[in-house]
Structures are given as C-alpha cells and as structure tokens.
Amino acid sequence: MFLQKISGLNIPQIGLLGGLVFSLLAFQLEPPEGLSGDGWLVLVIALWMAIWWMTEAVPIAVTALVPLVLFPILNLGTITSVGSSYAGKAVFLTLGGFIIGLAIQRWNLHIRIAMETVKRVGTEPRRVIGGFMVASAFLSMWITNTATTVMMLPIALSVALLLEREGDGDAASKSAFGTALMLGLAYSASIGGMMTLVGTSTNVMFKGYFEQNYGLEIDFLDWMMVGVPIGITLLAIVWWMLTFVLFPCEMIGHKGIGNIIDKKLDDLGKMSTAEIRTLLVFLLTASLWIGKSVIEPFLGGVVLNDASIAIFGAILLFVIPVDWKAGIFLLRWSDTKDVPWGILLLLGGGLALAGAMNSFGVADWIGSKITQFDNIPAWLLVLLTVMLIIFLSELMSNVATLTAFLPIIVAVAIGFGENPLLLALPAAFAASCAFMLPIATPPNAIVFGSGLLSIPQMAKAGFLLNIMAIFALTIMCYVLGMAIFEVELGVLPAWVQNYSQ
Secondary structure: OHHHHHHOOOHHHHHHHHHHHHHHHHOOOOOOOOOOHHHHHHHHHHHHHHHHHHHOOOOHHHHOOHHHHHHHHOOOOOHHHHHHHHHOHHHHHHHHHHHHHHHHHHOOHHHHHHHHHHHHHOOOHHHHHHHHHHHHHHHHOOOOHHHHHHHHHHHHHHHHHHHHHHOOOOHHHHHHHHHHHHHHHHHHHHHHHOOOOOOOHHHHHHHHHHHHHHOOOOOHHHHHHHHHHHHHHHHHHHHHHHHHHHOOOOOOOOHHHHHHHHHHHHHHOOOOHHHHHHHHHHHHHHHHHHHHHHHHHHOOOOOOOHHHHHHHHHHHHHHOEEEOOOOEEOOOHHHHHHOOHHHHHHHHHHHHHHHHHHHOOHHHHHHHHHOOOOOOOHHHHHHHHHHHHHHHHOOOOHHHHHHHHHHHHHHHHHHOOOOOHHHHHHHHHHOOOOOOOOOOOHHHHHHHOOOOOOHHHHHHHHHHHHHHHHHHHHHHHHHHHHHHOOOOOOOOOHHHHHHHO
C-alpha cells in the first residue's frame, strides 16, 4: 500500500516495472559464490518471472513465454530445446483432458452426473451440502475445477435461496446453510482436482517435471492410489468442519430442494445418443489410464503412455458421429476455442524454467544453502514444505508456485539424502489446498461472487481448513505416499543416482 501511495501505481504496474528493473540491475552483478554465470542468469530470470506471477503484472501465461525468448538469446538453450518443454507429454496429457472435458460439457453429461449424485443423498441440509461436494469433487477429477464450479453454482444458489425463502429455522441457520454450501462447493472442486493426474494443472506439472528431468514416469493409477484416499479424507474433514463446527446447519430441509433437482433432470430428459457415446469415450479413456499396466502385456510389447491415451480419447470425439447424415460429431473444432490454452503455455513455461534451474545448478545451489541445517527430521521437512506451498498458493497461482519451488524442493530432498518424492509429492497436493482468499483459486473467486459469504467468513474457515490440511497431507503423504511410491527414508533412488552421474 505504501508503494502504491508514493508511486501512484497499482500492484500489477509496480510488479511489471519492478521485475524489469530488478532483472536489468541483477544481470550486471557477479554471481554469488558456488553459482556459475549461466546459473545466475537463470536465477535472475526465475525471480523476475516470480515477481510477475505474484503481482499478475501481465497474464501468467504470457510470463510463461519469457524462457522461450530469453534462454536462446542468453545461450541458455536453443529454441528447439526450450520449445520442446511447451510440447511435452505433460502438455498433451492436459490438452487431451481438456478436450474430453469439453465434450462432457457440450452434451450436459456433467449436469446429469451432478444432479443424480445430489438427488441420491437426500434433502436434509447437511446431506445436500455433502451431495454437492461429492458431485463437485467427482467432476473436478476429470474436468477443470473452474468449469465444475461455474456449472454447479446456479443450481446451488437456487437451493440456497429456496431455503432462505421457505425453509424452516431462523435467519442465522439459513445464512449458515448458504455460506457452507458455497464454501463446500469451491473447496470440493479444488480437492477433487488433486485426485487424478488430469484433475488439475499442478498434478501434470509434477508429472512433467519428473519425466523431463529424471526420466521417472508417474503412473496414473499410482497417483490415484494416493490422491483418492487423500481427497476423500479432506472432503470428509471439510464437510464436517463446515456443517458441524463453522456453520452449523440445524434447520429442517424443504421438499422444494428435491423439486429443483427433479426439474433439472426433467429438463435434460432421457440420456441422448450423444451423451451415451461421450460417456463411453470417457470411460474408455479413464480405463486405459487406470488399467494400462494390466492391458500392456496383451499388446505385444506396445507401451501405453498417459499423453497418447488422452489424445486418443480426444481424437475419438472428433470422429464419432452423433448424426452421420447431418455431419454432426461429438465435438467440432470450433469447440476448442474454450480450451484454456493459457494453462498449456503456463505448463510449458514452468517446465522450461524448472529444467534450466536443474541443468545450470540453480536448484542444487539453493538446496545446499538450506541443507546446512542438517538436523531437521524427515517428517518436519514434509510439514514445512506443505505449509510453505499452501500459504504461498493463497497469494499467487498454484501452478506458478509449484513451478517456482519444485526444483528447489527436489534439491533440498536430495541434499538431505532423501528421495525427492518425499517432499515433492506433498507439495503437489498442497498446491490444491488454498482455501482462505477469493484470489487464491478460481472456484474461491466464483463462489465469492454469489454474495452469500464475506471475505472474513472465507478467511476464517479457510485458515482453519488450511491448518487441518497441513497436518492431514503431512501424515498421509508421509505414510501412504511413501508406501505407494516405495520411498525409503535416507536412501536416494536409482533414478536420482543415475541422473547425478
């Protein structure tokens, strides 16, 4: 605020100019001891991009394009090597997931799934909130949490306003229901995204980083074996905290809730041919993702990968007809205008930056400074990592946060002689747990716009849930993640040792 007053500029303008001035001055300085000249250039660019990301000086996807320009100019890589990060397997996995999500939305399959889920839980207020949360989380496992929240919000608002008008109970109870429903909708969308590799961009960023820098393939099923239990646990915690502790919902439900859901389903009618075929493509793609290790032995040596499966599913949507004579297919190319292309650029830029930080020793240099404190136990490292990422994600894009810190987190783990997954895995999950502020995630911002909750309400609830998420993630990643990914304390895995050599 002080800088705004004396400069007359807003935060983005300060960030824009500050990033440029900082980088121009820093480029003139000698690199610190232990860091090469090229490493210093990469570190300056990383800090410059972090300033722009934190202040949103320019669109975050535009900031992600900086390596594509500066790395070749400064001889930190060729246009081909840097550009390959923007077209890697992680990017195509995300693209395929986005396209499949568009088809689900085009034919309203997501609305049917959501309404059927909510209908089956009943009309008692706490059950209604739980039903919306389960539906929101499931949809966010496969389509963007932003799209899920946008789709669910009008229905949730109808229910909240109905109970406010006609429900039993006092005004405070009715208000508590609306607030809990809005927060539950946003938080469950974020939590659902962490359960699968295609659920949110931070998961794909994590996968792409380890594939590009260490040749480690993160299996779709392995991720779900950790992500689904963590997601279910967090959903239960959030539901209980919202409906029993923070915003107790004691009033009796209203039969009109069921009428709203029934009307939505009546408007949809019976499942159309397009819905059924889209559902089959989705189920086929998900089955290949989850079961590829079982299928591969029957394919005569063919190796499946998640990105190819995603693109295969996307292609099917453009070639399977709804009406052959009329030339109508499950998707048209014009539908892809709704693909969040900026996220793909953000992933590419993040992978390019992370790769350079590894290649030129920046991450190792930062890690060496941290590992001077060599008496920190492994569980405390995990706790501090989760805490850092969660609270940073409240202030800047979670993808940008993970992008900036993942190479450092990995270097710290290696410096302590630990498997990088020990810290990186909980960091990836933590990036989806920013619950405090409307600016932290798109779902938070969307439900805040409903007018049924205030910033203090979101901040109070979000802070308590952040604390609970810190301990839940620390415990579950430390125990469950270590078991699934075979992380052994105090032992560097072969893929790290091979990389180091």
